[in-house]
Structures are given as C-alpha cells and as structure tokens.
Amino acid sequence: MMVVLGELGGSDEYSLVEALKQGKVQKPVVAWVSGTCARLFKSEVQFGHAGAKSGGELESAQAKNQALRDAGAVVPTSFEALESVIKETFEKLVEEGNIPPVPEVTPPPIPEDLKTAIKSGKVRAPTHIISTISDDRGEEPCYAGVPMSTIIERGYGVGDVISLLWFKRSLPRYCTQFIEICIMLCADHGPCVSGAHNSIVTARAGKDLVSSLVSGLLTIGPRFGGAIDDAARYFKDAYDRVSHLISCPYIFFPTPVFNVFLN
Numbered sequence: 384m385m386v387v388l389g390e391l392g393g394s395d396e397y398s399l400v401e402a403l404k405q406g407k408v409q410k411p412v413v414a415w416v417s418g419t420c421a422r423l424f425k426s427e428v429q430f431g432h433a434g435a436k437s438g439g440e441l442e443s444a445q446a447k448n449q450a451l452r453d454a455g456a457v458v459p460t461s462f463e464a465l466e467s468v469i470k471e472t473f474e475k476l477v478e479e480g481n482i483p484p485v486p487e488v489t490p491p492p493i494p495e496d497l498k499t500a501i502k503s504g505k506v507r508a509p510t511h512i513i514s515t516i517s518d519d520r521g522e523e524p525c526y527a528g529v530p531m532s533t534i535i536e537r538g539y540g541v542g543d544v545i546s547l548l549w550f551k552r553s554l555p556r557y558c559t560q561f562i563e564i565c566i567m568l569c570a571d572h573g574p575c576v577s578g579a580h581n582s583i584v585t586a587r588a589g590k591d592l593v594s595s596l597v598s599g600l601l602t603i604g605p606r607f608g609g610a611i612d613d614a615a616r617y618f619k620d621a622y623d624r625v626s627h628l629i630s631c632p633y634i635f636f637p638t639p640v641f642n643v644f645l646n
Contacts, residue, residue, distance in 0.1 A: 391418030403454035418444035
C-alpha cells in the first residue's frame, strides 16, 4: 500500500489522480491533502513554504481530496482519522492474503530520564563540583559557615566577603580594608583595556616577557592611560586662572573647566 500526504496549492496531486484512473497504480492508496481549514479564513492564507497557497478552487485541499476519492484512493474525513484509515487498509490487505501479517514486536523499554529517577529516589546524581567555601543546602547560603543574613545584618563589605570566600575565615578589619583598597585601585585597570589586552595576546603568541610588556606600554596615550596626565593639566590650568583672584586656590567654581576636571 501507499500513503500520500499532500497540501493545498499546486497540481502535483492531480498526477496521482490521473495515474489511478489509468490503472498505473495498482496498490491501495491512502491519501490526505492538508489545508482544509483555508476556507475558514476571510482572505487567502500562506501555509508553510511558498507553494502551499491556494490559487483557485482546483488547488484547494477539498478539491484535491475529492478528486483522489473519486479516483479510488482511500481518503479519510480528517487528518485525525488518517491513522485509523491506514490501519484499516493494512488489515484488509492482510485478510485478503495480499501481504503477510506483521508480527507484533514488543517495543524496547525507554530509559527513564535522570531528573525523574532522581526525584523518585532510584538513582543519585554524581557530584560535579565540591565546594568547601559556600554552602547552599539550607534555607539560605553560607559563606565559610557564616549565613547570608548575618553578613547583611553586620554590614559586611566586599573585603569581608572576599575574606570568607578566599581565605575561609573572617580577617581583621585592616586586612579587609587593604583588600577593598586594592579593588578600588584595580577597578579601572582590568584585562579589557588596550594595554593589558595587547600584552595578553602577545604573550599567548609565544613572545618573550619584554616584548609582551612593550606591546602593552606602546598603546598608552591620550585615550588610554592618559587620564591622570589630563587631570593634572586641567588642575594646573584651573589653578593658574583663579589663584590670583582668591585666597584659597582649592575653592572650585562651577565653570566648564572645573566640571571637566571633577568629572
């Protein structure tokens, strides 16, 4: 037997209709042309690719299904009934002795997914990461044994949190202040600026230490690494302009020069 699934638009299905009428196809044909819902829309609707578009009555799904039915094909009443029609046609061929019966094969068992098996308690997932610093098994995470609520209530800063995560203990205040000062000094000098990036790329290319260092230093200029120099120039310019007008040279006025310096 043959199973054909067509669609509205075009005229390819009519070649099968002619073959059935002329007796060129001897096998039973179960056919269905999808797109019968096109008539429910007020305007013409595009289905799938460019060819799945009804250009006239003969290209509609209803006309094609009726033509196939008149030519001798087995056409169900809907797509949902296609499965049962295929089964009925096959069983009819078996009863007539045209084809041998197909023995029922027990399908192999489908393995249970890991998430369901873990939930049911049948298996236990292996541990991928073992952390001796943070612990999120309870109601709230803990850093080196200190609950998150305690960190918030006591007003721990970045240095205190880093001491718990990196050093697994609460360091003295002078140590945490030193960590925070280092972060503030390095906050604007990460690996994404041109100097650091060029040094990294050069080192990864296999060059020596001096070449890698120089490749980063050569990019220092007005747009990279020159912020401190520019700030000094603005500061000196402001000092030269107002130092003879006021007694205290460090009193800033809201002028464009000072705004640029402050920003």
